[in-house]
Amino acid sequence: MRAVHAFERHQKVKFGWLGVEIQSVTPQMAQAMHLPEPVGALIAQVMPSSPAAKAGIKSGEVIVAYDHRPIYNVSTLPPLVGDTPPGRIVPIGILDHGKPRTLQVQVGEMPQKMLVAADQQSIDIRRLGVxxxxxxxxxxxxxxxxxxxxxxxVYPGPASFIGLRSGMAILSINQLRVTSPEQLAQLVKSLPANTPISMRIRNHHGSIFVVITLPTR
Known part of the structure; x- marks a missing residue:
C-alpha cells in the first residue's frame, strides 16, 4: 500500500535495504551453531559498507527479530525490510553463537540495480521449499x-533437507529441463509424493544430480 500511495502522489517508490544475504536455519545448522531451535534467518554474507555492516552485523549470526517482530524463517525477513522507509532506525534481534543481542540499524535504500533484479520473475514453490x-x-x-x-x-522443507542453497541453479527435475520459475512450479505440482525424484543442480563448482522426495500437496 505504501508503494500504491507513492504512485498516486507521483513519487519515487523507495524500498528498505539491509545489505545481507540470508538462508534458512536447518535443524542440523541450529545444532552446529548452538541455537535453541531452527528459526530465524542465517546471515550468509554482509555486503561491505551496507547498513548491516555499519551496525556491526556479521556473517554467521542469525536474525530472530526485526522491529519487534519475530523472524520464524528466512522468507519472513525480506518483506519486512523492504516495507521499511529508508532512513528509519529499527531494532534487530541477533543470535551470535546462541547468545542474544539487539542492534539498532538504520535501514538504507535498496540500490537501483537490485530493484531491477527484484523485478525479474520469481515465485515461491512451497512444496519444494524454495x-x-x-x-x-x-x-x-x-x-x-x-x-x-x-x-x-531456501526455507525448511525438502530443498533444505538435501542441502540446496541460495545462489544455486536448478537445471532439471525428474529429467525434464527447467526453463522458468513458473514452469518449475507446474512441474513440481505434477510430481508424485513420497517418491525419489532426480534433480540436476548447478553451483560454482559444477553440475551434480541430487535426489529429492516431495511431500503431499
Missing part, C-alpha cells in the same frame, strides 16, 4: 549454463 527467480544473462554466464532457474532463498 523461492526461485529468473536466471539472467549474468548468472548464466557465471554458472556456465543456458537454462534453469536461480534459487533465491
Amino acid at each position: 523461492r526461485v527467480g529468473t536466471l539472467g544473462p549474468k548468472e548464466q554466464q557465471k554458472l556456465g549454463v543456458d537454462h534453469g532457474v536461480l534459487i533465491q532463498s
Whole structure:
C-alpha cells in the first residue's frame, strides 16, 4: 500500500535495504551453531559498507527479530525490510553463537540495480521449499549454463533437507529441463509424493544430480 500511495502522489517508490544475504536455519545448522531451535534467518554474507555492516552485523549470526517482530524463517525477513522507509532506525534481534543481542540499524535504500533484479520473475514453490527467480544473462554466464532457474532463498522443507542453497541453479527435475520459475512450479505440482525424484543442480563448482522426495500437496 505504501508503494500504491507513492504512485498516486507521483513519487519515487523507495524500498528498505539491509545489505545481507540470508538462508534458512536447518535443524542440523541450529545444532552446529548452538541455537535453541531452527528459526530465524542465517546471515550468509554482509555486503561491505551496507547498513548491516555499519551496525556491526556479521556473517554467521542469525536474525530472530526485526522491529519487534519475530523472524520464524528466512522468507519472513525480506518483506519486512523492504516495507521499511529508508532512513528509519529499527531494532534487530541477533543470535551470535546462541547468545542474544539487539542492534539498532538504520535501514538504507535498496540500490537501483537490485530493484531491477527484484523485478525479474520469481515465485515461491512451497512444496519444494524454495523461492526461485529468473536466471539472467549474468548468472548464466557465471554458472556456465543456458537454462534453469536461480534459487533465491531456501526455507525448511525438502530443498533444505538435501542441502540446496541460495545462489544455486536448478537445471532439471525428474529429467525434464527447467526453463522458468513458473514452469518449475507446474512441474513440481505434477510430481508424485513420497517418491525419489532426480534433480540436476548447478553451483560454482559444477553440475551434480541430487535426489529429492516431495511431500503431499
